[in-house]
Amino acid sequence: GAVVSQHPSRVICKSGTSVKIECRSLDFQATTMFWYRQFPKQSLMLMATSNEGSKATYEQGVEKDKFLINHASLTLSTLTVTSAHPEDSSFYICSAREVGGVTQHFGDGTRLSIL
Amino acid sequence: DQQVKQNSPSLSVQEGRISILNCDYTNSMFDYFLWYKKYPAEGPTFLISISSIKDKNEDGRFTVFLNKSAKHLSLHIVPSQPGDSAVYFCAASDDYKLSFGAGTTVTVRA
Numbered sequence: 526g527a528v529v530s531q532h533p534s535r536v537i538c539k540s541g542t543s544v545k546i547e548c549r550s551l552d553f554q555a556t557t558m559f560w561y562r563q564f565p566k567q568s569l570m571l572m573a574t575s576n577e578g579s580k581a582t583y584e585q586g587v588e589k590d591k592f593l594i595n596h597a598s599l600t601l602s603t604l605t606v607t608s609a610h611p612e613d614s615s616f617y618i619c620s621a622r623e624v625g626g627v628t629q630h631f632g633d634g635t636r637l638s639i640l
Numbered sequence: 641d642q643q644v645k646q647n648s649p650s651l652s653v654q655e656g657r658i659s660i661l662n663c664d665y666t667n668s669m670f671d672y673f674l675w676y677k678k679y680p681a682e683g684p685t686f687l688i689s690i691s692s693i694k695d696k697n698e699d700g701r702f703t704v705f706l707n708k709s710a711k712h713l714s715l716h717i718v719p720s721q722p723g724d725s726a727v728y729f730c731a732a733s734d735d736y737k738l739s740f741g742a743g744t745t746v747t748v749r750a
Contacts, residue, residue, distance in 0.1 A: 529683070531683065534681075559737075566742075568642075568644075569684070620738075627674075627733055628689060629738055630686060631683035631684045632683045634681070
């Protein structure tokens with residue numbers, strides 16, 4: 526149980542392109558989903574908390590106009606990297622937390638490469 | 641400011657022996673702690689957790705110990721198996737957010 530699906534797993538695109546990443550909880554409902562970014566050999570850094578039916582909460586230093594988050598249902602959150610540039614290249618991972626739970630279950634991540 | 645620290649970036653252990661991974665934290669408000677395992681190109685997989693009201697939790701080959709006064713937790717894997725080779729992340733929860741350590745890469749030698 527507690528499976529989180531993240532799509533796509535890898536994206537390579539030109540600078541200036543907007544990229545959408547989907548995160549779905551397959552067998553449970555998640556009122557809260559989280560988006561992380563991981564640089565090589567570093568920890569997972571929380572970017573934002575996605576709340577179903579309301580605006581996302583962004584961590585300090587994360588541009589909300591750059592990283593658009595939508596949590597339209599209890600099983601789906603999307604992250605759109607707008608006008609991506611090479612410095613946005615990274616590994617992006619989403620997680621979902623079951624209603625009433627603490628444990629977060631993670632997707633397999635998206636490797637984003639901006640040329 | 642890193643609130644969760646894993647000071648050993650790597651650990652090599654013989655198959656069948658015990659692996660001990662350490663984690664320190666600074667925020668006394670953390671009340672729930674988790675360990676995740678991560679393979680390359682995959683997302684972290686939940687392994688085991690412990691509430692701050694406990695000092696030990698065991699699940700099969702995995703045991704997590706919590707020392708609140710020292711703000712320290714550890715993960716014991718015994719016996720270690722080749723499939724345990726992965727990156728292990730320690731995480732701590734304050735309300736609903738998780739703060740992660742930088743990870744420890746475990747290599748189990750045959």
